[in-house]
Amino acid sequence: EQLKVAAEEAGLLINTKKTKTLVFGDRNIEKHVQIAGNIIENVEQFEYLGSVYSHGTTTVAMKSKEE
Numbered sequence: 001e002q003l004k005v006a007a008e009e010a011g012l013l014i015n016t017k018k019t020k021t022l023v024f025g026d027r028n029i030e031k032h033v034q035i036a037g038n039i040i041e042n043v044e045q046f047e048y049l050g051s052v053y054s055h056g057t058t059t060v061a062m063k064s065k066e067e
Contacts, residue, residue: 004035020046022053 007014016038023029023042033040044055 001035016040022046023055
């Protein structure tokens with residue numbers, strides 16, 4: 001709930017339907033993050049600004065414009 005409070009103090013709202021968590025490295029998180037009672041999905045990879053971030057590695061694969 002600290003994240004929610006800090007966001008609200010800054011005038012921001014967290015869209016819990018779009019929010020995801022990603023763990024880098026070889027660790028696995030057993031507990032789920034919750035914001036305002038909503039469990040946040042932990043994913044193994046996601047795309048952000050054209051880069052793909054993957055679980056288990058700190059390397060970033062850039063998507064080409066042709067993809």
